[in-house]
Amino acid sequence: MGKVRTKTVKKASKIIVEKYYNSLTTDFDTNKKVCQEIATIPTKRMRNKIAGFTTHLMARIKKGTVRGISLKLQEEERERRMDYVPEVSYVDEIINRGIEVSDEVSDMLKTIGFGDLKSVTKVSHSTGHHQHHNKRRGNKSY
Incomplete structure (x- = not known):
């Protein structure tokens, strides 16, 4: 059975991905260090949950656009696709x-x-x- 991710974890991860997209990767340990440096997270457990969901979001972003996350990169790509004329x-x-x-x-x-x-x-x-x-x-x- 899967774990429940709270609204706090999801919201924090989305904000971190939007603001610090360039310094995040699909590696949990790297994202954990980035989360530690950029955010004040009260507990280690919460930090790990946020880093885990951030890693999950980064993997989804690599595959395609993710609903609820507005990235300059995604917006530019969408505009490029819409402006394409064969x-x-x-x-x-x-x-x-x-x-x-x-x-x-x-x-x-x-x-x-x-x-x-x-x-x-x-x-x-x-x-x-x-x-x-x-x-x-x-x-x-x-």
Whole structure:
């Protein structure tokens, strides 16, 4: 069974991680020394709990963003991801490759005035019904 971490331990660890992120690692002993130097913690047991949770948070931060912790590093990375614009969009790639449509869809496009699109190619299917596969029941034809 796991141990219960109190609100005090979690709050102190989050504050320490936000303020002293650069001096913390994923090593408990290093984090214990950092906690001892930067904070006034009343007992050794409490210090160890805070250092342990801080180590846990640092490991989670390495994997990805952590809810409730605002790091300049995380914010910059998030902004970088949001500002990224690919050279050729995914939609343009698909259009350039060409879109294959059935006879029925091709006729629909012609009726609304889009029959002469260059990237759309008509493909006729040999079977009139679709094949569906269900893992439990096997192949079914509808």
